[in-house]
Amino acid sequence: MGGILDGLNESQRAAVTHVDGPLLTLAGPGSGKTRVVTHRIAYLLEQGISPYSILALTFTNKAAQEMKHRVVRIVGETNVWMGTFHGYCARFLRRYGNLVGLKDNFTIFDADDAKSALEEAVGIAGVSLTHLKFPEISKSVGQLKNRAITPEMLQSAPSGALEVAVRKIYPAYQKLLLTNNAVDFDDLLMHTATILRTNEDLRADLDSKHEYVLVDEYQDTNLAQYLIVRGLSLNYPNINVTGDPDQSIYGWRGADIGNILNFERDYPNVATVRLEENYRSTPEILSAADCLISCNVRRKAKRLIPTLPSGQKVLICSYATAKEEADDISDQIVQHVLDGTREPKDFAVLYRTNAHSRLFEQALMRRKIPYQLIGGFRFYQRQEIRDLVAYLRLVNNPEDDVSFRRVVNVPPRGLGDKSLQQVTELSRSRGISMLVALRAALERGMLSKKALSGARTFLELYDRLVHLSGDSIVAMLEHLLKATNYIEYLSGKKSDQADDSVQSNVQELLADAEEKDSLMSDGEGLQQFLEQISLASDTDNLKSDNRVTLMTLHAAKGLEFENVYIIAVEQDVLPHARSKHDAAQMEEERRLFFVGITRAKQALQISNASSRGFGGSKMGCPSPFLLELPRAEMSVVDKTGARAPGGRGPWSRDGFWASEWISEDEVSQEVGGEDFEVVRWDDQDPDANRAFVEPSYELPDLPPKRPKKSRDDKKDQGHPNDPAEDQQVEIQEMSPKKGGKLPAGLAGIKSGAELNTSTTLAGIPVDYFKAGTRITHPRYGLGVVVTVDGFGPKRVAKIEFDDGETKSFQLSKAPIDVA
DNA sequence: AATATGTTCATTTTT
DNA sequence: TGAACATATT
Numbered sequence: 014m015g016g017i018l019d020g021l022n023e024s025q026r027a028a029v030t031h032v033d034g035p036l037l038t039l040a041g042p043g044s045g046k047t048r049v050v051t052h053r054i055a056y057l058l059e060q061g062i063s064p065y066s067i068l069a070l071t072f073t074n075k076a077a078q079e080m081k082h083r084v085v086r087i088v089g090e091t092n093v094w095m096g097t098f099h100g101y102c103a104r105f106l107r108r109y110g111n112l113v114g115l116k117d118n119f120t121i122f123d124a125d126d127a128k129s130a131l132e133e134a135v136g137i138a139g140v141s142l143t144h145l146k147f148p149e150i151s152k153s154v155g156q157l158k159n160r161a162i163t164p165e166m167l168q169s170a171p172s173g174a175l176e177v178a179v180r181k182i183y184p185a186y187q188k189l190l191l192t193n194n195a196v197d198f199d200d201l202l203m204h205t206a207t208i209l210r211t212n213e214d215l216r217a218d219l220d221s222k223h224e225y226v227l228v229d230e231y232q233d234t235n236l237a238q239y240l241i242v243r244g245l246s247l248n249y250p251n252i253n254v255t256g257d258p259d260q261s262i263y264g265w266r267g268a269d270i271g272n273i274l275n276f277e278r279d280y281p282n283v284a285t286v287r288l289e290e291n292y293r294s295t296p297e298i299l300s301a302a303d304c305l306i307s308c309n310v311r312r313k314a315k316r317l318i319p320t321l322p323s324g325q326k327v328l329i330c331s332y333a334t335a336k337e338e339a340d341d342i343s344d345q346i347v348q349h350v351l352d353g354t355r356e357p358k359d360f361a362v363l364y365r366t367n368a369h370s371r372l373f374e375q376a377l378m379r380r381k382i383p384y385q386l387i388g389g390f391r392f393y394q395r396q397e398i399r400d401l402v403a404y405l406r407l408v409n410n411p412e413d414d415v416s417f418r419r420v421v422n423v424p425p426r427g428l429g430d431k432s433l434q435q436v437t438e439l440s441r442s443r444g445i446s447m448l449v450a451l452r453a454a455l456e457r458g459m460l461s462k463k464a465l466s467g468a469r470t471f472l473e474l475y476d477r478l479v480h481l482s483g484d485s486i487v488a489m490l491e492h493l494l495k496a497t498n499y500i501e502y503l504s505g506k507k508s509d510q511a512d513d514s515v516q517s518n519v520q521e522l523l524a525d526a527e528e529k530d531s532l533m534s535d536g537e538g539l540q541q542f543l544e545q546i547s548l549a550s551d552t553d554n555l556k557s558d559n560r561v562t563l564m565t566l567h568a569a570k571g572l573e574f575e576n577v578y579i580i581a582v583e584q585d586v587l588p589h590a591r592s593k594h595d596a597a598q599m600e601e602e603r604r605l606f607f608v609g610i611t612r613a614k615q616a617l618q619i620s621n622a623s624s625r626g627f628g629g630s631k632m633g634c635p636s637p638f639l640l641e642l643p644r645a646e647m648s649v650v651d652k653t654g655a656r657a658p659g660g661r662g663p664w665s666r667d668g669f670w671a672s673e674w675i676s677e678d679e680v681s682q683e684v685g686g687e688d689f690e691v692v693r694w695d696d697q698d699p700d701a702n703r704a705f706v707e708p709s710y711e712l713p714d715l716p717p718k719r720p721k722k723s724r725d726d727k728k729d730q731g732h733p734n735d736p737a738e739d740q741q742v743e744i745q746e747m748s749p750k751k752g753g754k755l756p757a758g759l760a761g762i763k764s765g766a767e768l769n770t771s772t773t774l775a776g777i778p779v780d781y782f783k784a785g786t787r788i789t790h791p792r793y794g795l796g797v798v799v800t801v802d803g804f805g806p807k808r809v810a811k812i813e814f815d816d817g818e819t820k821s822f823q824l825s826k827a828p829i830d831v832a
Numbered sequence: 833a834a835t836a837t838g839t840t841c842a843t844t845t846t847t
Numbered sequence: 848t849g850a851a852c853a854t855a856t857t
Contacts, residue, residue, distance in 0.1 A: 097847070124847095201847085266845080266846065365845075368843065566845080568845090591844075592844090
């Protein structure tokens with residue numbers, strides 16, 4: 014089998030043939046990373062290393078499947094363990110979970126189950142939520158778990174209301190999970206890390222068992238995962254981590270980019286291999302990606318070396334509305350498909366948040382283009398699936414009170430809040446599960462007549478299911494459907510809508526179950542089936558059908574497409590609003606954009622729209638990231654003007670938007686009779702670009718369009734044009750927050766903030782204030798800008814005044830104007 | 833318990 | 848903008 018090293022470049026070969034000792038593979042996008050990992054596994058096997066001593070961990074099922082698939086293709090069936098972190102941990106806990114109080118039939122709670130459990134824990138802990146938000150608490154708990162901090166480890170005195178609350182809630186929550194014999198997602202990792210940490214013999218045992226450990230996407234590991242990997246590679250540090258710090262996009266989930274940046278410190282004598290040659294994208298696309306990512310400060314410099322021939326320019330496109338964006342892109346797709354140059358599956362539309370998919374779904378549907386939506390409502394999250402699965406879970410783990418509550422009165426059988434309350438009390442006071450408590454309540458005649466018969470029906474059904482569980486999953490499901498008349502119940506509930514999706518979803522679940530049944534002998538498959546469901550994610554559902562793919566930038570990691578559209582690249586969307594005050598988060602947003610760009614093989618369009626959201630009322634500024642792209646070598650297209658009906662263009666909005674675009678006159682001159690305007694940025698002839706760079710310096714006299722709907726804005730009405738004299742002036746925020754209404758009186762934009770953020774050329778913001786700009790300040794007079802730092806409202810200019818004095822001003826506040 | 837109507841409220845990313 | 852939640856009504 015000489016083929017393992019064929020067709021690999023030098024660095025790839027170096028990584029593949031590295032056998033013993035720690036190895037760090039820094040793999041840029043499209044550099045053949047998966048190829049290296051799979052070939053390395055094959056190489057290890059070829060060296061006579063036992064498949065049982067190799068452990069390969071990934072983040073997604075899809076990556077794991079891909080890996081298995083490709084390894085099998087090289088070496089045939091193998092017993093190498095390849096799977097996700099969560100999958101490995103689940104298996105680990107089935108075996109060793111008793112060390113933290115779990116039984117082997119524990120349930121894995123999904124996010125929703127975990128939420129109800131946490132809510133209950135809040136109640137048990139007796140914490141009032143009046144001054145705290147639930148999501149905050151949930152986030153805090155998650156963060157602790159990501160860092161593998163158990164309730165017992167909480168030490169230092171809590172500070173602040175949140176910490177005080179979490180101190181009570183977290184232990185209550187963990188206790189509750191244990192009495193349910195359940196874990197949440199984070200627990201899978203945390204418990205595993207804890208067990209490895211506190212049971213040295215076991216750790217050493219597994220360390221030697223997994224002599225060779227491979228970790229994919231190492232830049233996305235959190236502390237708990239780090240501890241697991243570390244624990245398994247202490248005595249046998251034959252560990253190969255692969256990743257790309259520039260693609261670390263899960264910091265919000267606790268991923269610590271430091272894990273990869275510090276790998277060389279953690280493991281002495283590390284061999285480092287850089288895979289920098291890119292086999293995926295055109296030089297144009299790579300140049301854009303490289304240019305962007307170079308703006309990150311906290312990174313290891315790394316090159317992207319193109320190997321493909323030059324292709325078309327990367328496009329930046331501005332639209333007037335989000336709808337036009339969706340329509341135009343869909344039209345482009347139609348065009349390419351009709352041309353025969355591309356198929357639907359060659360396209361991907363990527364966006365920051367799931368909500369952005371909607372317009373595209375509509376646009377594509379109208380054009381009858383097949384598409385698939387990744388994310389959004391997940392299959393296993395649908396009510397019908399969750400209900401049915403909850404029954405199965407309860408069979409598998411009778412202590413799972415969350416599932417019990419979910420199904421005990423579904424369909425309604427007279428077990429309402431009141432009876433359930435009694436059962437809950439009984440369960441709490443006696444320390445028994447809800448299921449057992451219900452039985453007890455029934456026997457002791459504690460229930461009302463209606464509830465009594467309901468309880469009988471339910472328990473009868475349950476017992477029957479338990480009986481059938483020795484048979485097959487399908488048998489259970491079929492009995493369940495028949496006994497409860499479930500489909501009828503649910504479609505009756507959803508009334509008017511002829512919803513056949515319920516039917517087909519149930520069919521799909523049955524098909525899954527059947528597959529599991531056929532693989533496993535009598536009833537053995539239930540637990541695995543449930544685990545598979547719990548750990549399934551939506552990227553797994555990626556079909557290889559011929560469809561356009563719609564998904565978030567996060568979900569796109571690891572994938573590639575011929576043509577990629579990245580949409581809504583706008584201020585507060587792509588650098589998301591919640592990231593903008595934090596430099597580290599800004600860098601993560603930039604990496605996210607980088608990931609998106611590098612998904613494209615042949616063609617890439619980046620777009621923004623100036624209005625988006627509810628009724629087009631929400632305004633969007635182009636993303637500052639656009640300024641970091643090599644625009645001189647890209648095509649910059651402005652489609653804001655012409656497509657709108659009735660000449661509705663930039664001018665139709667509040668006057669203040671007009672300063673963003675070239676004037677309508679100029680647009681119509683350029684456009685002529687064209688359907689839409691296409692303006693190219695011309696780097697040969699700077700004069701041609703002047704129109705975009707300069708006209709906005711002279712702010713047009715804007716008609717104060719907005720009728721004063723003054724109700725609460727009492728003060729500004731009088732002197733909208735008079736910026737007050739020093740930094741205490743309160744300028745209303747640029748982005749309309751409430752009700753999508755713009756603040757009144759913006760006609761006389763003068764403050765630095767407006768100038769600095771609202772000015773664009775062909776949809777790209779231009780910095781008004783940069784070093785060298787002559788400015789004037791009502792109090793200090795004339796001066797010149799020395800430096801400008803920071804983003805958005807925090808943008809600060811250092812100014813040297815003509816009298817020699819130097820001062821710094823927050824541009825969002827200071828009444829500075831261009832001289 | 834189920835429906836009707838009103839009200840608020842968000843709007844990141846996910847194993 | 849609509850979805851999710853809350854309250855009122857039968």
